[in-house]
Amino acid sequence: MTADVGRVVDAVWRMESARLVGALTRVVGDVGLAEELAQDALVAALEQWPVTGVPDRPGAWLTAAARNRAIDGFRRAERLRARTAEIGRDLASRQLEEPDRAAALDEPVDDDVLRLVLIACHPVLSREARVALTLRLVGGLRTDEIARAFLVPESTVAQRVVRAKRALGAAKVPFEVPAGADLTARLASVLEVLYLVFNEGYSATAGSDWTRPDLCAEALRLGRVLAAATPGESEVHGLVALMELQASRLRARVAASGEPVLLDEQDRSRWDRVLVGRGLAALQRAELAARAAGAALGPYAVQAAIAACHARARTAAETDWPQIAALYEVLGELMPSPVVELNRAVAVSRAYGPAAGLEIVDALADVPALRGYHLLPAARGDLLARLGRGAEARAEFARAAGLTRNERERAVLRARAAPAGPDGDRPA
Numbered sequence: 001m002t003a004d005v006g007r008v009v010d011a012v013w014r015m016e017s018a019r020l021v022g023a024l025t026r027v028v029g030d031v032g033l034a035e036e037l038a039q040d041a042l043v044a045a046l047e048q049w050p051v052t053g054v055p056d057r058p059g060a061w062l063t064a065a066a067r068n069r070a071i072d073g074f075r076r077a078e079r080l081r082a083r084t085a086e087i088g089r090d091l092a093s094r095q096l097e098e099p100d101r102a103a104a105l106d107e108p109v110d111d112d113v114l115r116l117v118l119i120a121c122h123p124v125l126s127r128e129a130r131v132a133l134t135l136r137l138v139g140g141l142r143t144d145e146i147a148r149a150f151l152v153p154e155s156t157v158a159q160r161v162v163r164a165k166r167a168l169g170a171a172k173v174p175f176e177v178p179a180g181a182d183l184t185a186r187l188a189s190v191l192e193v194l195y196l197v198f199n200e201g202y203s204a205t206a207g208s209d210w211t212r213p214d215l216c217a218e219a220l221r222l223g224r225v226l227a228a229a230t231p232g233e234s235e236v237h238g239l240v241a242l243m244e245l246q247a248s249r250l251r252a253r254v255a256a257s258g259e260p261v262l263l264d265e266q267d268r269s270r271w272d273r274v275l276v277g278r279g280l281a282a283l284q285r286a287e288l289a290a291r292a293a294g295a296a297l298g299p300y301a302v303q304a305a306i307a308a309c310h311a312r313a314r315t316a317a318e319t320d321w322p323q324i325a326a327l328y329e330v331l332g333e334l335m336p337s338p339v340v341e342l343n344r345a346v347a348v349s350r351a352y353g354p355a356a357g358l359e360i361v362d363a364l365a366d367v368p369a370l371r372g373y374h375l376l377p378a379a380r381g382d383l384l385a386r387l388g389r390g391a392e393a394r395a396e397f398a399r400a401a402g403l404t405r406n407e408r409e410r411a412v413l414r415a416r417a418a419p420a421g422p423d424g425d426r427p428a
Contacts (some may be wrong), residue, residue, distance in 0.1 A: 005050045008058070013042055016059040017140035018225075022112030024066055025175050031119055032165040035137060041065035113138070114229040115175050117222065120164075121190040124171045129164040130193045132157050139218045150200065190226060191239050191300060194219045198243050202250070206405035210260045216247050227282070234293065237286035238301025244279030245307035248272040260408050264316040276311045283308055299335040302327055321351035338367045339375075346379055354386040374403035378413060385416075394419065 017038060024034035041062045055061040120134040131150075135141045143161065147154040178186055201215025223240040230236050252266040286301040297305070306327045313319040328344035342364060349357025361380050370376045381396030394417045401413035 005054060006046070008054050009042065009045050009049065012045075012058040012062065014140045016062055018113050018116060018138045019059075020062055020066055021137050022116035023063070024070060025116060025119070026112050027070055029175060031116070031137065031168060031175075037066045037069050038062075040069050113225055115177055117190055117226060118177065118186050119168060119173055119175065121186065121193045122168060122171075122173055123185060123189045124167055124173065125164050126160075127192070127196070129160045129167070130189065131196060132160040133164040134193050134222070135197065135218065136161050138222055141218070187230070187233060187236065191235060194223050194226070194243075195239060195300070198223075198246070202246055203409075204406055208407045210254055210258065210406065210408040211250060213247075213250050216243070216250060219243060220247055227285075231285075232289055232292070234286045234289035234295065235298040235300050237282050237289060238298055238304050241279045241282035241286055241304035242300055242307055244275050244282055245304060245311050248275035248279065248311065258408060260412055263310070268314065268316075271311070279304065279311065280308060299331060302331045302334060306331075319350070321347055325351045338364055338369050339373075342370070342376060342379060345383075349383055349386070354383045358383040358387070372403055374400045374409075374413075376400075377403070381416065 020038045020041070021031070021034050024037050025031050028034055028037070044065050045058070045062060049055075049058075117134065117138050120137050121130045125133065132146055135146050136143070143157050144154050147157045150157075177183065198216050198219035201212040201217075201219065204210060204212050220240070220243045223236070223243055227233075227236045227240045248271050249263075249266065251272065252268065252270040253261055255261050283301065283304045286297065286304065290297050290301065306324050309320050309324050309327070325344060325347040328340060328347050332340045332344060341360065345357045345360035345364070347357075348360060358380070361376070361383060364370055364376060377396040378400035381393045381400060384390075384393035384396060397413050397417035401410050401417060404410050404413065
């Protein structure tokens with residue numbers, strides 16, 4: 001029974017923690033204190049629910065428990081006395097206001113979740129700190145879960161979270177939704193973090209797993225929350241569309257043995273058509289929002305349009321590669337990057353032949369940003385193999401295998417680097 005209750009508490013925490021911490025942050029004005037109060041309520045649930053049973057509304061129970069601890073804290077804290085002195089209120093009037101503070105915790109919290117996301121992804125923090133704090137506060141993940149996901153020591157994640165909270169406090173970041181250019185800058189930071197988390201789940205940087213679907217699911221969940229709170233932001237819908245469409249392929253990307261399955265070889269009947277439908281709908285919302293603002297699609301929406309080309313193709317042979325190549329050219333203008341150019345090279349090779357793609361790839365050979373990037377020799381090896389230059393292709397695959405830190409990907413690349421057949425050539 002205790003184990004069952006523990007699983008229920010864990011599930012409730014995953015669903016409710018962001019709203020709870022967000023509501024508490026609005027009340028107490030300190031994200032660190034808010035998380036402590038929420039954790040206190042979680043501990044109380046772990047202690048009491050095995051005895052009293054799981055309440056009918058567990059989320060409301062956690063909110064009430066945290067609310068009571070917040071009220072007790074306000075009664076005791078010197079901070080509240082200093083605050084009431086500053087605004088000329090005596091102890092009696094403070095006590096009268098406490099029910100209002102408690103009632104604030106019962107108000108709709110959608111805006112609180114948005115504020116919490118914007119705080120966790122504040123540009124004052126490093127990228128690593130933003131990722132850790134977002135997954136901790138908004139995603140409800142434990143420190144050990146974040147550490148395991150990104151293959152770093154638990155102590156490293158804990159330090160990042162602690163330092164992030166201190167940095168936010170030192171910068172006196174207000175618990176509010178900014179406006180204008182400030183909101184645009186903060187949203188860009190949020191989208192960057194969500195995309196980073198999703199990509200780590202979609203193609204794990206290191207370790208023995210090719211994908212980590214739990215990270216994809218968490219990034220997608222947070223993206224949906226953000227899109228609901230910012231319906232007029234085209235790029236938010238664009239990122240959600242991109243994640244929905246990419247996530248639709250997750251089941252088909254891994255074989256039963258755990259080995260990676262590349263796009264052309266995937267069984268498209270295993271693609272999640274519900275997620276495809278949601279992704280196409282989100283892309284349409286991105287287009288409508290951009291049109292309403294009199295603006296062109298942003299980088300995330302353009303990437304979603306590329307993913308949509310794949311999603312609409314019933315077979316790999318039906319893929320509209322010329323359209324994808326054109327979209328990568330647009331993306332390169334919006335977001336100049338050697339990685340985007342490498343992806344354009346692949347699309348060009350599929351649309352107009354491997355020689356055309358190889359010309360672009362060879363131009364990237366000396367780009368410093370791609371030095372040590374395993375996908376550059378992997379792409380070059382594939383193009384050389386398609387041109388029948390087997391020995392050169394195998395050398396590129398071997399070089400790519402030596403650069404990747406993902407064990408599954410390394411095995412695939414080594415297999416392509418191995419000689420096969422009497423002439424030593426291996427087909428692409």
